[in-house]
Amino acid sequence: MLPPVQKRVKQEVADARRLLENDLIVKAEHVEHHQLPEEGLSSDAVMAQLDALDSIKAVAWKEGKISGAVYHGGDDLINLQTESYHKFAVANQLHPNAFPGVRQMEAEVVSMVLGLFNAPSTGCGTTSSGGTESLLLACLAAREKAYAEKGITKPEIVAPKSIHAAVFKAAKYFNMTLRLADLDPKTFTADISHVKRLVTSNTAIILGSAPNFPYGTIDNIPELSKIAVKHNIPLHVDCCLGSFVIAFYEKAMGKKLPFGFDFRVPGVTSISCDTHKYGFAPKGSSIIMYRSPEYRKYQYYITSEWVGGLYGSPTLAGSRPGALTVGAWTTMIFLGQEGYVKNIRSILETSQILRHAIENEIPELDLIGDPLLSVVAFKSDVIDVHVLGDLLTKRHGWHLSSLQQPAALHLAVTKLTGQAILQLVEDLKKCVEECVAAVADNRQAIKSDTAQLYGVAGSLSTRGVVDQLVGVFLDVLYENDKTMQ
Numbered sequence: 001m002l003p004p005v006q007k008r009v010k011q012e013v014a015d016a017r018r019l020l021e022n023d024l025i026v027k028a029e030h031v032e033h034h035q036l037p038e039e040g041l042s043s044d045a046v047m048a049q050l051d052a053l054d055s056i057k058a059v060a061w062k063e064g065k066i067s068g069a070v071y072h073g074g075d076d077l078i079n080l081q082t083e084s085y086h087k088f089a090v091a092n093q094l095h096p097n098a099f100p101g102v103r104q105m106e107a108e109v110v111s112m113v114l115g116l117f118n119a120p121s122t123g124c125g126t127t128s129s130g131g132t133e134s135l136l137l138a139c140l141a142a143r144e145k146a147y148a149e150k151g152i153t154k155p156e157i158v159a160p161k162s163i164h165a166a167v168f169k170a171a172k173y174f175n176m177t178l179r180l181a182d183l184d185p186k187t188f189t190a191d192i193s194h195v196k197r198l199v200t201s202n203t204a205i206i207l208g209s210a211p212n213f214p215y216g217t218i219d220n221i222p223e224l225s226k227i228a229v230k231h232n233i234p235l236h237v238d239c240c241l242g243s244f245v246i247a248f249y250e251k252a253m254g255k256k257l258p259f260g261f262d263f264r265v266p267g268v269t270s271i272s273c274d275t276h277k278y279g280f281a282p283k284g285s286s287i288i289m290y291r292s293p294e295y296r297k298y299q300y301y302i303t304s305e306w307v308g309g310l311y312g313s314p315t316l317a318g319s320r321p322g323a324l325t326v327g328a329w330t331t332m333i334f335l336g337q338e339g340y341v342k343n344i345r346s347i348l349e350t351s352q353i354l355r356h357a358i359e360n361e362i363p364e365l366d367l368i369g370d371p372l373l374s375v376v377a378f379k380s381d382v383i384d385v386h387v388l389g390d391l392l393t394k395r396h397g398w399h400l401s402s403l404q405q406p407a408a409l410h411l412a413v414t415k416l417t418g419q420a421i422l423q424l425v426e427d428l429k430k431c432v433e434e435c436v437a438a439v440a441d442n443r444q445a446i447k448s449d450t451a452q453l454y455g456v457a458g459s460l461s462t463r464g465v466v467d468q469l470v471g472v473f474l475d476v477l478y479e480n481d482k483t484m485q
């Protein structure tokens, strides 16, 4: 970059930082601890401060106006989860002999989820801290297996473009090359022939999603399975988001999905499922499953050389919060199959209301693919959907997710969204009208930070600037004083 451009970029990054600070740094009154207090506070005083922190005005998630984010299972469940946490607050899974009950619950949670995904009797898995860790582990295990069994030293991941960012992270952390396959422009699922072309003798793992995060569409897992079987490559299915929605689809809707996605498909060797999404477990809970211990063993970390003793750990973390596993276990046995079917049915009915409104009532918006599950995405050839997203926030308090390439928005329906879905359809119609009017009379263009940001991100010459801005966003999360910079 030339010096005058550098200067302008620096100025713009500083401006963006100010905007982000104003947006993100909202503090509770009379609560401020930059340093550890000299003396501890009384429990009443701590509770009063927690109340103040809890009452800061925020996005209206309780009204169901945010996409995804809070996978709330109802007040009774939250009370029970809180009590279960209390009982096992100090439990550490690193010490199974101190907490045998937690060991039992962890094994049972894994076993129950294996059952939901129709694992064979050799099926096995572990719990993890979330979908990202589950995907990291799947890629790590595949890399280790590829090295041990095929001598692959330059491992590659083949996945459709719509695969979750956690797989990009895995490629970076574990020094693997990510080969992204295009999406079929009609279905917005993996272009199978492109996947075939990307597979090489260095491919350590193929991934597909059921469904993916951006569009909620399901990759053709049986076709991916054929490729995986032919080349003897592990196939991971990311059901982090699909979670219990896809597992209970058939029971909730009384019909089958168009094709298989779980261990009944022969080439599927691992599946990740987030219990902290549609399993309604407390955040910090996901399951990574394998077809057999012959796959799982490669995710373990084992060393017999440490002076601290013989050491083995099944996942990325060392000490692990047993109470979260207890929360997942409690949730699952409280809801049972019946409870999940009921909840999942209402989530699916809600997402289909939005789907039908976009297909039939809002001609300016185009539904993306065939969203059968909880996520519904749409784009537009007529208006800028990022402007639409900002307008929905400004006028009506909605927070949908912004997607790029192509510009699109999505809603991940949760249990909380049900109460608000008809309102969303109405608000969408009004905001689309406003956008159309602004396009017709371009003097009246609507200002939109999101549209501007994605405009910058979409240009090759300025993409680096957006990376800087995302870094600034992360910096701001750890700022504790507006005047400190």
Ligand SMILES: *Cc1c(COP(=O)(O)O)cnc(C)c1O
Pocket: 130, 131, 132, 133, 135, 164, 166, 209, 211, 212, 213, 238, 240, 241, 242, 274, 286
């Ligand atoms: C949410 C999600 C993940 C990652 O989950 P985290 O729990 O946020 O780490 C992975 N894949 C898909 C498809 C997801 O939607």
